[in-house]
Amino acid sequence: MTQRVANVPVNAVSPDPTATVRLHVNGEEVERTVSVRMLLSDFLRHELGLTGTHVGCEHGVCGACTVMIDGRAGRSCLTLAVQANGHEIRTVESLAGPEGDLHPVQEAFKDCHALQCGYCTPGMIMNVVSHLEADGDLDLTDEGIRDMLSGNLCRCTGYLNIVSAVRRAAELTEQSHTEQAGG
């Protein structure tokens, strides 16, 4: 069987245009020259070695690649690295302390057995951290938490333990705020 070579016109003016981007990632300034079509998810994983950000569907449905962009959760697979130029990115690697002490949301996920294979977990956690850090009251009813998690898919747990973990994380966060205010 012979196969015809596909003759697909490539629109770009130059072969693979590059740009130099400077980002704040987990508190550090990084500068790289990358292809303008590089996704932020690939930038974090391949350029910076931050493989905690997972890549699932690459079209914004699964939420595994969720990171914080300027303090709010966003899909790193739907953001180009050049779009993130000059912006502040936080990944799951930023959460635990230098001694490995877990962030309250990580602690809650561990306590409540809210993960099984763990693939969706970094995206879940960054989304939850973003919600907990946002101004305004959180709806911590089951329905409210499920709404919060609606953009993150998990194929293992059936979500029940994740819902419990979010509530627990909110309690832990509240406690630490109270302690800080008291002390």
Added chain:
Amino acid sequence: MKPPLFDYASPETIADAVSALSSNPGAMVLAGGQSLVPAMNFRLASPSVLVDLQRIPGLDTISIDDGVIRVGAMVRHRDLELDDAVNAVHPLIREVMAHVAHVPIRNRGTVVGSLCHADAAAEMPLLLVLTDGAVKAVGPKGERIIAARDLFQFHMTTTRDADEIVTEAHFPVPGTGAGLAFDEFARRHGDYAIAAIGALIEKNGDGTVSRAALAACGIGDRPTRLAASEAALTGTRLDDADLEAAVRAARDEITAPDDMHATNAYRKHLTGALIKRVVAAAAARAK
């Protein structure tokens, strides 16, 4: 699942952005990227140049004056959703927004981007159509206002020219006393609507309907006003028979063919149920 090759432009003025668009056939505008980047990852979109609007000052503002909410091209869904001044004068925006994808998507996606993407099942285009809104487009020949009814042509197709940039969306503030409501049916929360209805009802002192506006999405090739249903409701007291008449009058507007989500017959059923529910909710809010 990676974007195809493109050149990237990050202009700092609208004029430069327009010139990048008009001098590069196949160039596309990038705002939040929550529809365009997945389309590029799927290779459904293959722009020659991506013109990123984010460095142009002044596009991220929301203002309310002369009875119009003006939303700049870089205003994220989430910013409009959480804006208390907007919510005070047009609370339906926040209600509708809860149906637009998920918070992480709304954190990045822009309102104007959603209008320009013009998915036939998207909520924000429905809202613009329902309230007779408009957009401001800037091109090489200057700027023009495009009314919502003239903007949406077909699924993912608007009357914006390829070298025009929509810099603002205009959402008129509903009149005092108007009741507005919205509801949709989707298989999963955050998905595009299989059918959605928005309604605006104004009443006379004697309780009859002085003005009824109904808009739908997900049921045809674009967000559309249900003019025949509006006529069927105007002047009535919204009795059961009047609502039934409005439902019957909408049937011809439901043109979406059977697809993987729903049959045409099921969309007709959903639309009827939603019209009754949403008109009743809007009427209850009308003063």
